[in-house]
Amino acid sequence: MALLAVSNLGKQFGGLQAVSEVSFSVERGMIKAVIGPNGAGKTTLFNLITGSLTPSSGSVLLDGRDITGHRPHQIASFGIARTFQNIKLFPGMTVLENVMIGRHIRSSGGFIASMLHLPWVLAEEQRIRQAALERLEMLGIAELAELEATSLAFGQQRAVELARALAMEPDLLLLDEPAAGLNIYETAEVGRLISSIRQLGITVLLVEHDMSLVMDISDEIVVLSFGRKIAEDVPEAIQSNEEVIKVYLGE
Amino acid sequence: MRRLLFLLPLVILVVGVQVLTDWTDTRYYLTQLTMAAYYSLLIIGLCALMGYTGQISLGHAGFFAIGGYLSAALTTRNLAFFQDQAFFRLLEGAGILATGQDIYGAELVVVAPWAACLVAIIAAALIAWLLGIPVLKLKGHYLAMATLGFGIIIYRIALASEYFGEADGISEVPPFLLPFGLEVSGSFAVREANYYIAWGLLIMGLILLRNLIDSRVGRALRSIHGSEDAAGAMGVDTARCKLQVFVLSAVFAAVAGVFLTHYNGGIGPSEAGVMKSVRYVAIVAVGGMAHLWGALVMGVVLNFLSLRGVFGSYDDAVFGLILIGIMLFAPNGVLSLLNFSGVLDFFRRRRRRVKEPGGLR
Numbered sequence: 001m002a003l004l005a006v007s008n009l010g011k012q013f014g015g016l017q018a019v020s021e022v023s024f025s026v027e028r029g030m031i032k033a034v035i036g037p038n039g040a041g042k043t044t045l046f047n048l049i050t051g052s053l054t055p056s057s058g059s060v061l062l063d064g065r066d067i068t069g070h071r072p073h074q075i076a077s078f079g080i081a082r083t084f085q086n087i088k089l090f091p092g093m094t095v096l097e098n099v100m101i102g103r104h105i106r107s108s109g110g111f112i113a114s115m116l117h118l119p120w121v122l123a124e125e126q127r128i129r130q131a132a133l134e135r136l137e138m139l140g141i142a143e144l145a146e147l148e149a150t151s152l153a154f155g156q157q158r159a160v161e162l163a164r165a166l167a168m169e170p171d172l173l174l175l176d177e178p179a180a181g182l183n184i185y186e187t188a189e190v191g192r193l194i195s196s197i198r199q200l201g202i203t204v205l206l207v208e209h210d211m212s213l214v215m216d217i218s219d220e221i222v223v224l225s226f227g228r229k230i231a232e233d234v235p236e237a238i239q240s241n242e243e244v245i246k247v248y249l250g251e
Numbered sequence: 252m253r254r255l256l257f258l259l260p261l262v263i264l265v266v267g268v269q270v271l272t273d274w275t276d277t278r279y280y281l282t283q284l285t286m287a288a289y290y291s292l293l294i295i296g297l298c299a300l301m302g303y304t305g306q307i308s309l310g311h312a313g314f315f316a317i318g319g320y321l322s323a324a325l326t327t328r329n330l331a332f333f334q335d336q337a338f339f340r341l342l343e344g345a346g347i348l349a350t351g352q353d354i355y356g357a358e359l360v361v362v363a364p365w366a367a368c369l370v371a372i373i374a375a376a377l378i379a380w381l382l383g384i385p386v387l388k389l390k391g392h393y394l395a396m397a398t399l400g401f402g403i404i405i406y407r408i409a410l411a412s413e414y415f416g417e418a419d420g421i422s423e424v425p426p427f428l429l430p431f432g433l434e435v436s437g438s439f440a441v442r443e444a445n446y447y448i449a450w451g452l453l454i455m456g457l458i459l460l461r462n463l464i465d466s467r468v469g470r471a472l473r474s475i476h477g478s479e480d481a482a483g484a485m486g487v488d489t490a491r492c493k494l495q496v497f498v499l500s501a502v503f504a505a506v507a508g509v510f511l512t513h514y515n516g517g518i519g520p521s522e523a524g525v526m527k528s529v530r531y532v533a534i535v536a537v538g539g540m541a542h543l544w545g546a547l548v549m550g551v552v553l554n555f556l557s558l559r560g561v562f563g564s565y566d567d568a569v570f571g572l573i574l575i576g577i578m579l580f581a582p583n584g585v586l587s588l589l590n591f592s593g594v595l596d597f598f599r600r601r602r603r604r605v606k607e608p609g610g611l612r
Contacts, residue, residue, distance in 0.1 A: 050484060072483035082484050090477030092541065093470070101474050105486035107467050111495050114466035115459045121466060128467065168486065 001064050003028040003203050004049070004172055009058035011044055011227075018044045020227040021058070026172070031194060031204045033214045036224035037247060042207040043085060045224070046174055049205075050082050051075040062172070077105045081170035083161045085177045085207075089149040095160050096145040099132040102167025106131070135163040139193070155186045162193070166202075173197060175206040179213050191217050215239065223247070257461075258454060265450045269443060281446045282437070283558040284551070288449035289511040290531075291550030292456050296503025298535045298546035299460050303469065304496050305476030306387065309528045310398035311504050313405035316523030317375040318505030319512035320409060323421040325367035326351075326513075328414070329359045351425055364427040364513065372505045379501030380494065387493045399525065406523040420519030427513035435513040445514060452510065453547070456503060460543055463499075472496055473541070526567045533574040539584020549585065 002025035011019040019041040026032045034042050047053040049060055051072040059068045067075055081102075090098050107128055109121040136142040139159045144152060149160050158178065165173055178194065179187040191213050194204055208214050214221065215235045223231040223238060225247045231238060238244055272278045297311050330348065333339040342348050342362075349363040362370070386397040409415050416422075426436030433444055463469050471492050474482040479489050512518040521527070534553055538545030553573075556562065562569040581587055 052480060052483070071488075072480075073486050073488045076484055076486035084481065084484075088478045088481035090474045090481065092477065093473060097470060097473075101470050101482070101485050101487070104467065104471055109467040111463070111468055111499070114468040115463045117462040117466070125466065164485070 002026060002061075003030075003063055004205065005061040005064075006045075006049065007059055007061075009045070009048055009060065010056050011041075011048055011053060012056045018227050019048065019055075019224075022224070022227075022229050023058075024222050024229065024232055026203060026205055028171075028203055029198065029201070030219045031198055031206070031217055033218040033221045034205065034207045034224060035209070035211075035214055035221060039226075040224040041227040042224055043176060044227075046082065046176055046207060049075075050080060050174060076168065079171035080174065081165040081168040081172070082174040083158075083165055083176055083178065085180065087154075087157045087161050089157055089160055089164075091148075091150045093149060094146050095136065095141065095149045095152070096129070096132055098149045098160055099135055099163045099167050100128050102135070102164040103128040103131055105168060132163075132167055135167045138166070139163045154181055158182070158190070166197070166200075170202060172203045172205065175204060175208075177207055177209060179208060179210045187213055255458065258458070261454065261457075265447075265454075269446055278442060281442050283555050285442075285446045285449040285514060286511060286558055287551045287554035288446075288453045289507045289514070290554040291547055292453050292507040292510075293504040294531055294534050294538075294546050294550035295453075295456055295460055295543055296500035296507075297531050298538065298540075298543055299463065299472070300496050300500040301532065301535050302539070302541035302543075302546065303464055303476060304472040304493060306493055306497065307391075307395045307532065308398040308497070308500070309395050309525070309532060310382075310400075310402035310405070311500070311531050312523055312525070312527035313402040314375050314379060314501040314504035315508035315511075315527070316405050316409055316518070316520075317378060318371045318508030319518040319522060320415050320421065320508075321371035321374055322364070322367045322427075322509040323424045323512050323518050324415060325362040325370060326364050326425050327359075327361060327421055327423055329361065331358070331360045334360070349425075361425075364425060368427065368509045371509050372502060375505030375508075376498050376502050379498045383494045383497040387490065387497060399528070402523070402525050402528050406520060406525060409520040409523045416519075418520060420517060420522075421512075422517035424512055424516050424518070427510070435510055437514055437516050449510065449514070452506070456506075457543060457547060464543065468492070468495075476541075526570075529574070530567070530570045533570045533577070536577050536582075537573060537585050539586050542584055542586065545584050545586050 004026040006025065007023045009019055009022045010017070022045060034045060036042055044053065048055045051067075051070050051074065054069050059066055061067070062078055062080065065078070067078055070078070090101065107124050109124050113121050133142065133145065136145055139162060141156060141159050141163065144156060144160070149157065152160065162178070175194070179190050182190060187210055194206070194217055197204060218235055221233065221235055221238045222229060223244050230243050230247060231241050233241065268284065269281065272280050293311060293315055297308065300306050300308060330339065347363055347366040348360055351359040351361050382401055386394060389397055410418060426434040426438070428434050429448070433448060434441055435445060435448060437445075464472070471482065471487040474485065474487055475489050475492060482489050508522070534549050535546050537553070538547070538549040557566055577585065
């Protein structure tokens, strides 16, 4: 069974059909990319999968379970983590605290127990901190732990956001343009990082504009144009697909 | 225990002030310090809601009034007429009723203060919960306006309802007896004890909120302040978290209302007024928004000055002025001004703007 199965997904904003009858699936352990010109509906597709938007039609199955129309926090707890195109770190909090929020669904201290700082809550807090530190070390940014997250350089902020998503130990990780705004060296680094994420047993679905990165790391590619899927294939076949070339270069 | 060491200076200060008023024979200050402590209890609760979770409320005087008014009404309104009814006997059997005297010395049957206090706090929590479900979907100034509307409703109910004493409010509220022979009342004999009751309650509230902020739930609350989208994507149930902290802050306000009402022996409609809510918001802002200590210090200092009558008839005007000043010069609170960089920046920018045309020539 596919880890993620999107079928006939559609989203209408007033008169605009942003996403229309999109179907594809992502197998466990795969790196899959969604590409397409600006306005093709890629981010809308992500928002539909993660519950930020409610689909007008169609369904999303995660490991066979229907998650269509659930709220974002529920979908996160089902095992989908995401990063944002315009990085959304929490201001006024340190890098470590940002990543610790990634452990929210992996911990359980409630309102009253937290207020009383019950012993088991304090023990849990230690485990949360430890797990967050491990993610920072994994991404090589442990030395930034105590700095304010939003004060960091752009590339470092992306790394923090990724660490935060990885702290959730998701089954599926959605990356919205992970290389946007990065130079070629940083982009290559992100490529290596995504490949290593796969080694952790995490399936990756990404939206990306950088074609060399996409062709390098993806197992399969879905191409969207004006909200519709126009192609889905392995990278080599996509590169020679007539319709894809037409969409990207014009006739 | 080591975590509680941060409170030591505060405890020393609280005890020190009491001893000092004893030596200098200025014990009358304790009255305003007691009242200021109760107001500050509301303010630190509001700080958790506003400063940390980023949800504004211009209706917290309403929750304070719900606590104060319900406790006052239940402990003063005569239930003797209902003597023959089943619910009266039920209440009597449960030990919830007490006898009192009205101002003319006639016998009254009223609800015992501890039960009235419980009812008042639970009612405030319930109302906050019912109100919070719809209005916490709103953001920013829409939320401000909705909570303002709630505050106005409570104010008008207090002012219009005969049960709540209309413009006179409720007086002759009996003392609230606590264990160990303590009582919450304004009588001179128990002034020191009441000072310590109020400050004990405030410090307890501070500990609870500090623990909350410094925990998994606290991080979730702060993440909501930063970005609700991202918080949701992390698995934080934003609607539930906002509702919980809203109810918590309403309970803090109601507890403050109950205790202060028994301490003062009464409550009037001005306690429910919108200007009170604005004042609380202003004090949280002066304290630095996401800053429990700042809120506590500013809450005590400003309320103490206000209660001593330092601002005279311009009381509300002063708080309005404070709000403007804080937003212009120190949006991060008055404690951040200790390095005065905010003020300097402001004037530097002004000067540059004046100079610019010259530079172009």
